[in-house]
Amino acid sequence: MRWVVQRTPKSGPVAGGTMVAVMVVVSIAGIASDIGGATFIFGPLLLGLAVPNGPPLGAAIVEQTDTVVSEVLMPLVYLSCGLVVEFSEVNDGPTQLPVVRSTLWTIVILVIGILAKLVLPNMGVYSVWLLASIGVTALIVPLLKTYYDPLGANYSVGQRTIQHLKPNMELRVVACVQDESPVPSIIHLLEASCADGGNPLCVYVLHLVEQVGRASSSFIAHKNKKGFINPIQMDRLLNAFINFEQSKNGQVPVQPFTAIAPHRTMHRDICSLALEENAAFMRDAGEHGEADRPNRTIIPNVLSQASCTVGILNLKGETALPYPTDSKQYIGVLFWEGPDDREALSYAACLARHPSVHLTVTRFVWAMDQNTHTKEKSWDDEVVEELKHEKALNENVVIREVVSKDKEKTIAQIKSIDNQYDLIIVGRSQGSNCVLDEGLVEWSEFPELGLVGDMLCSSDFDGSFAVLVVQQHPKA
Template sequence: MGTIPPDMGNLETAVIPPYQGMYYPVQTSYNAYICDVKYPIKVSSDGIWFHDNALHYPLPVLLLQFALITLVSRILYFFLRPLKQPRIVSDVLAGVLLGPLGLSRNRDLMARLFPYKSMALLRLLSYHGIMFKLFVTTVKTDPAIIMRSGRKAVALGLVSLVAPCGIMVGLGYLLLYTRDLHPDVAPDSSIVVMALLLSTSSFIVVSEILEEIGLLNTELGRLAMLSSVINNAVGLFAITIVTSIKREKPLQSVRSLGLGAAIILFTFFIFRPWMRWVVQRTPKSRPVGGGTMVAVMVVVSMAGIVSDIGGATFIFGPILLGLAVPDGPPLGAAVVEQIDTVVSEVLMPLVYLSCGLVVEFSEVNDGSLQLPVVRSTLWTIVILVIGILAKLVVTIIPALYHNLSIQNALMLSFMLNFRGMVEVAHILIYRLDLANMGVYSAMLLASIGVTALIVPLVKTYYNPLGVNYSVGQTIQHLKPHMELRVVACVQDESAVPSIIHLLEASCADGGNPLCVYVLHLMEQVGRASSSFIKHKNKKGFINPTNMDRLLNAFINFEQSKKGQVPVQPFTAIAPHRTMHQDICSLALEKNAAFIIVPFMRDAGEDGEADRPNRTIISNVLSQATCTVGILILKDGTVLPNPTNSKQNIGVLFWGGPDDREALSYAACLARHPSVHLSVTRFVAAMDQDTDTKEMAWDEKVVEELKREHSLNENVVIREVVSKDVEKTVAQIKSIDNQYDLIIVGRSQGSNCFLDKGLAEWSEFPELGLVGDMLCSSDFDGFFSILVVQQHLKA
């Protein structure tokens, strides 16, 4: 109960409006007195049509606050995204702009939009948002990743935590000793907490920002994630211990540690077995039951309450429970799918609003405060800046020791200094353990400022392939008897038989030896980290527990060739939009000359169902350092096995680099005794302008094919005069149902007229004009198509 204002001193004669629960009368400042009279609480307004002010009620005010933070955040993100800023920067800045440093500098406006008594409800929902967000993000984390961390990741993780934390704590105690820091303003515990918060790299934040900027499944990105796991685990444990034992009474510390141990025991012996039981009882094709999801959310809420009562903060229990949920489908993916959207889009904006509303430096600017307060606050900010710089510098040292280049070491240091949602939540939670609101504000702004600065630098200067694109292989320039290395990409079992039969035709006697690298592409669902798994070690041993039927089919192919065709199986788990990085990196590392990527035409009439796969293909075409072949399978067609029946292969040849590369690969296939090759060469009419240099190169490739297969009756070459678009299309349609496989270049030479009339009608531009035409519904034949793009050396 506040003191009753003078104009309401006589309650018998005063006109008292109905009590609305929180907001009436509206305060004009946070120092105003509020009159509370016991009437029934009414949460929602009757509406402006009944002359009712909605700002007097908690629910409309909450909805207004949510609308404001969401609107401002989206506007900021629209302007900051071209500057390569992550979304967390716009979210936190939106909260700051709505707080005392921005819109709420007007005290009357702040009292109406963010009434003092609304802070309890806003803070409650914010803490629930933090709790469930941390639970969902830790569900996506596989605890076993710690066991897969090598010495390099362990060294980087520990050095990036211990060194800057030690520097900040040491400097803080030195300033306490010299009395530059006043012990009442900056006690020992606040220095330690601040040092740990600034030194800890959140695995969740690192993985989310790397995924947002498209570097999650790069070599340096995976090293950053493994290092952040070590750093995060040790740092979180240290923060929990410090906050648990800094109690005034020893009994409180014992109770805090005891409740923490109880939560750990509950997680390992009750919650995790329950989660495993749910996974075992859930069929692959069916979702997790809604009752299970509700029960999980209730348990998470209770764990947060118990851990908060114990003094370990309310985030300890949800984080521990999240690690106990198996990541990926079915349970982990279901948790992420059903909870994450609501938490991220509804509750987390309220978290950023809560953070921004307490960002202010009034305690430092207030002239009535003692000088030691101002001086101690400024020295605390100096420690903060030194700590951030120390973390950036010391991380480079172990990176250089482990043979990383200077540029990559710097980029890795930047990645381990990403700040995001977890740091913002920790700073908000532990703000009362800091010296004052000035230190809290400086920590929050510095953390977001560091992220805003280094994320664009990483996105601009880190090249995932790390090479000049002039390096690369082509089939056309492959020397005789030189090994042909192929990267075969598969996503499901539908393309496996056709790819194996194509590889079978590529390894004829007397041709180039064949080596196959099979890459199983799996979408990252319900996981925070990407994975790149090598299933065969240097001695050729394969662990059968990690193999699936898809990869086993290629191992059986290797065994059928009796070791003449080595097969190296890999699995890449990554987001669709960055899968191309695993493909291109593997091809570059193995010095491959050919990448085979399947394209399923029957996924949908409008191609929308193919969009993720099409994105992969487009990115591979633009970034691969070798030849790329797109194997198009129409309506479930399967390329016949050349060991059991003949393969009729047709080549459509106009000229140009891609057509020459397609013809060179067809020449390799023609060496197989069961392959019947028919080359249709389209020759320009005499009145057409042609590039004589290109024609000379085209003629050379054709002559080499004739010379090599002069005695091969299975190879036929015919020439067709190409005059205009209509006749060219008619000639292409005449080959319908004649072949099992048609090979064509992605782009054609100057004597192809199709780009003059059909470019705007192309449904799949990544296939080229001819490939798109053959893939269209106008061709109803049951044949496969191989579209080839040659890598051009710079």
Template sequence: MADVHIFGDEGCKQLPALFSNGVFYQDNPVGHVFPLFLLQIVLIVFTSHAIHLVLRPLKQPRVVSYMIGGILLGPTFPYLLTRAFTLSHYIFALGGAAPNYEDVKAGYLDVVFRDEGVSLLRTVAYLGLDLHFFMICVKTNPRQMLQFGKKAFVIAVSAVVVPLFILSQMKSLFKVQRGIVIEGIGSRLALDYISMAVSMTTFPVVADILSELRLLNTELGRLTIAASMINDIGTSACLIIRALVRKCLRMHLSFLEAAQKMTGYIFLIVLLVFVFDPWARLIVSRTPKGGRVWEGHILMIMLAACAMGAFSDAFLLSHWEGPVYMGLLMPDGPPLGTALLDRANFVPTELLLPLIFLNAGRWIDFTMINHPTVFVGLVLYMFAGYAAKVLAVMVPAIYWNISVRNAAMLGLMLNFNGLGQIASYMTYADQYSEKALLLPQAYVAAILSCMTMTVISSTLVAIFYDPLNARHVMGCRTVQHLEPQAEFRLVASLLDEEPVALLLDLVEASRGDEQSPMCVYVLHLTEIMGRASSSLIAHKNKKGSIDARQMDRLHSVFINYEQLKEGMVVVQPFTAISPYKTMHHDICSLVIEKNVHLVIVPFPRKETGANVEVHRAARSIIPNVLSQAPCSVGILVHHPITGFGQTVPRQYRYHIKILFWGGADDREALSFGARMARHVAVTTVVLRFLPAVDREMDEDFLQDEDLFNEFKTEHAGNKRVAVEEVAVSDVEEAVAVIKYFEKDYDLVIVGRRQAWNSLLSEGMDDWSESPELGVVGDILASSEFANTSFSVLVVQQYVHK
């Protein structure tokens, strides 16, 4: 294709051809803009994903892989290639001269970063940056900044003010030439901007990395998100005002003229608040619950985000400010936020965003480090700022009773760097700008320091921060060791409404007699959709007042039950919004905070109907809860149910059977069943299985005997309690006995592991469907008992480690 010519007043301007004539006509495809651009996309996406596959086991976030990929594809690649060839010539004594780096670099850059294609690369890269920031902010709820009150505000302010002050005192270490240039770094303002970039915490970057580390819905993760939002929004606002004031003063504008310059910024805010925000909320109000947002609305919102970028640039702001503010005003979550992320997030995030890192990497040339002392000094200068930031965060965190280790982890989390800092350094060192602040070697030092700090922070956080560390949990959080008159605390977790009726019956039976108080924490687990940060919402405050704004029908049923019981049972409703893969964090955190004795997790027998994804998620949570919950765990195996009753019926009757083999888990099951047996409307049958051959009388056996005899003694005169014993020699006999007694029961309780488990598990491993339920629980949940009406509660006793 022939080159394009434009005629103007200055004569003929030749523009590069977009497309190639093809290799069959001896034309080089990458010598043209469009094929070169496609090659750049393929190179950076493939390279960064390949690096991420290697680094993912090391707990490194994807932004690190993007940074490394961009650096490797820049001048670093010919540098490493030249070094490799030089080393090969030396080792193998090859003939001829080793390749010259400058020649290899010029040839490589002429292929991958031709001048004709750089303009398109930069333009599309910044478009991807704007849209990515917009998408991140769509997932953001600004109200979360208020969740931690003064704590988050003080931490956020400390994280900015202290490192800025420390770094301002260290500027004198660098030599200033002619009052305007710092040797080896750049403009006299360079260190000021680097200090600000070090002190700032970019919320989208922090949210992304915490999500990858699966720490988004931990207590420390939520505090980090709140502090980073305050830090990011507050410092951005201050920088905007500072830039406008500096520009007005530099241009010697009067007060009226300065006000006119501010008009553009005010117009942008008014446009977003009074035009866009009502429009977005109108879309939400007109979309039926569970309905699909019209494609035209998605298109118009994406176009509006691009327009906001253009307005921001026109009104003296950074090009990404408008999309960020627009995203923050967007209603997060379903239906609009979720629809945007589902249908419009892939291209800007997966294809366009990596181009920013490729664009950043093409300026990194290690041969440009011609002042090594200044280079090292700048790196140390930045790390002094990072260290000051950690210490500045730790002091107020420790004041608010956060442990020293967690305070240090909080400081490291607020040091997560990424796209925001890289975009800032690129702006400061823009080689196409006449007012570039950073020299090439200073730019290299800034990018490497930024990446290294992220690697160090993410690695240390992944190794040393355990949000579910139960080593400091006091006491035995089990039903067996609960004092008779002590309050029994239970967490009932649910992903949907199916097991509500079963849980209500179970809670009512667990109440036992009226002498033992009981508190039920109802935790509704909701998948995070269209949000960047998770949240744990308490719907009842310390005074007992209920905030029903975010409650749903599920919570209302349990609140009605509490009111019916008139103080005999206390219900505390919670909602956890988080990804499925980390929901166990919410359960275990609530267990630790509330000193819970037993947590109930639903387990649907079949993944059927419209809730297949929810059923699958419910099953996936259980292994993590079993391994990490610092209390006993009950897995409620139930049939899929449609609809649920509003409360426990007045003529309440409940029939339970306890299968007792022996062992810690069976003892916990028997203890829980003993508590239920005290309820006047509960009928209990205990079926004890004995081995056909004599069992060794070890300590475990003696504990079984003591507890079983204690149970029989307590309920000796209770006509609603029956005890039966049967000897079995193998699992087939055990299943036959269970089937014989399977009728007319609402609930069967069994321990997850049995004392003589080898006899039961022999030959069972090959066809086990749900190993997390244990041998007996797996049998009862299998298709062999598919036609039964009873539910199964599989109990695991907590053992303090």
């Protein structure tokens, strides 16, 4: 196994002949263990322990054999287990023991283990054990789903939003990435987030790796409490963020982590880290918004279970966000109303403190609602007024108001901003007075981005720019 791993190029495929040889050896191991008096499972089990975790060999074996194992072999194993079960032995076994005593003996055997199996005669133990396993599973699963929810709403404390962030309070961001393509844009966005005079920034980088060819999930912290980093465990992706930390002379601390887990449970690592570190959250949605379906399933789970603000960064085109210290960064905000739009505007206000950031806020006001005053709208006005106050001291901030009368004109106004900005920030939902959802919901390709975010990321918008979709924590 080690010989194969050493001769396989990094990130390269395992030779087809090697996979055939592995399958032949697995068959021989099963036959040999069965002839030797053990079950046919024992030989392949020992062979499996010799396979190194992860790529290239472990991942290749899982990828090429998973369908056959899970869809054919595993059902046959369970079928064979059921065929040898004799439920009549539970009440009328060879030793004529009633069901209660048979169950008690089973418990004793489970405690004593192999010693009990050598001492006691056969009493229908296997049948009782199988019934007990089914019963325990049927009982434990619903109990866990009902009473064990570490990411539930009761675990969230306070208003963990950017809008309610107090001056000089540290802004903590969990940046989650799966590959290297969005790393430059995320770093450049973080650079714009740590302007002088703004909130201090702390970054928790979480490299998400799909669990392939491994027996269990793992969560790795690469930096200890003293700040020491083990370079052997670091990859190019995490090193890019460490270089960013060094370029800021330690003023922006970076904590690197790696989560190796199946796609269906990755959101737990993300939400747990954000909950533990009292942080906001940023995640790349895949270039062009065309992330494959397993990756996309992570985002809705995070949106529904995160205990903080969630930001989804989507890159269109091949160009990354410009580095704000080298060139100007043009950012646009599309603002209607509601908590998500307020959170998007609050984050944009943080970015506007950077001298290289030019911010333009387009506020959409419905003609029929211009004279309407509600509590929700007063909160929106308050956020806008705060930005106007900063605008008086910052000539790089522009606020303009657009009156919209119908859905078609609003869509046309959104399309008119094409290629004007390097980054467009928008809330995931636009409040109750937005009429864009009329007839557009069924056309949404990426519902996790919201209607406007999905529109901006669609193929109707040409050019290269980034879209940041923001969802405020619902408890705010």
